[in-house]
Amino acid sequence: MEKTDNIDEIIRERLKEAIANSGMSQAKLSGIAKISHHNLNRFLTGARKGITPDTIYKIAKALEIDISYLFGDADKVNRQSSIKPLHQQSFGELLQRLLDAKRMTYEDLVALDIGVGIKSISHYKNNLRVPSLSVLQNIAHALNTPVGYFFNEVSLEEALSNEQENPKSKEIQKLLDIAKDLDADSIRDLLKQAEKEKSLQDYKKITPSQKKSS
Numbered sequence: 001m002e003k004t005d006n007i008d009e010i011i012r013e014r015l016k017e018a019i020a021n022s023g024m025s026q027a028k029l030s031g032i033a034k035i036s037h038h039n040l041n042r043f044l045t046g047a048r049k050g051i052t053p054d055t056i057y058k059i060a061k062a063l064e065i066d067i068s069y070l071f072g073d074a075d076k077v078n079r080q081s082s083i084k085p086l087h088q089q090s091f092g093e094l095l096q097r098l099l100d101a102k103r104m105t106y107e108d109l110v111a112l113d114i115g116v117g118i119k120s121i122s123h124y125k126n127n128l129r130v131p132s133l134s135v136l137q138n139i140a141h142a143l144n145t146p147v148g149y150f151f152n153e154v155s156l157e158e159a160l161s162n163e164q165e166n167p168k169s170k171e172i173q174k175l176l177d178i179a180k181d182l183d184a185d186s187i188r189d190l191l192k193q194a195e196k197e198k199s200l201q202d203y204k205k206i207t208p209s210q211k212k213s214s
Contacts, residue, residue, distance in 0.1 A: 007137045008049055010072040011056070016044060018063050018070070033062035053086040053130055057151060068148040071137060084152040086136075092127040094150050098143055101160055112142035 019029060026044070030037035035058055042048035060067050060083060067083055068074040084090065099109065106121045115138045116131070123129040131139065140147040149159040182190070 007071070007134050008043075008051070011051065011070050011133070012044060012046065014070050014072065015059065018065055019044075022063050024063075029059065029062055033058040035059065051133060053133060053136060056133065057083060057085045060151075066148055067151045067153050068146045071140075071147040073140075073146045073148065083148070086130050086150055090152075091130050091150055092125050094156075095124060095139070097156055098145060098149070098159070101156060102143065104143075109139065109142065114138040114142050 019026065022029070024032075026040055027037050030040050033055075035055055039048060039055075040059075043051050056067065056070060060070060066074060099105065106118060106125060110116070110118050110121055115135050120129070120131070120135075124131060130136075136150065137147060140149070145159045146154055148154050149156070
């Protein structure tokens with residue numbers, strides 16, 4: 001599963017490739033997908049940042065390709081037509097089923113640093129909102145699930161059976177394995193050092209003007 005902080009970049013490059021392979025012009029694709037040709041062109045050229053889940057669905061549907069490829073979860077294009085739009089109600093229900101299957105709570109999900117807090121999660125849960133593409137990708141990665149799951153591309157059973165190890169979870173497990181061989185004093189020393197490192201990193205993020213005013 002491809003991981004990057006810039007989901008726009010992944011989608012942009014893969015979408016360019018998919019359009020080229022389809023033989024369609026941007027204008028023709030826009031007409032079939034019923035989206036703005038102007039906005040599509042601006043996104044593909046990098047002049048526009050961000051694209052909605054609904055637009056991604058329409059484009060994938062028009063090109064008859066899988067959502068997972070566009071998000072970097074699949075290495076090659078798979079032709080399909082079973083995807084469904086990401087509606088508020090369907091997303092809330094799909095997320096709930098996935099969390100239930102993993103025996104996780106919404107608080108557990110937020111703790112995985114998905115880019116939003118519990119208030120936004122409650123909006124998803126209560127079918128009041130759908131996440132942005134970047135948050136959607138963060139949720140999928142945190143839960144080791146292809147983004148396509150939320151578009152009905154893969155079933156819950158398929159999503160669970162094809163789980164990929166979360167790099168963050170792997171790193172935490174390594175630390176836990178190391179901690180097993182340490183005494184209490186050593187663990188406390190490590191925690192103190194980690195706190196110092198975090199404080200240093202936070203300080204480096206402060207702008208020069210902020211440092212002067214402090």
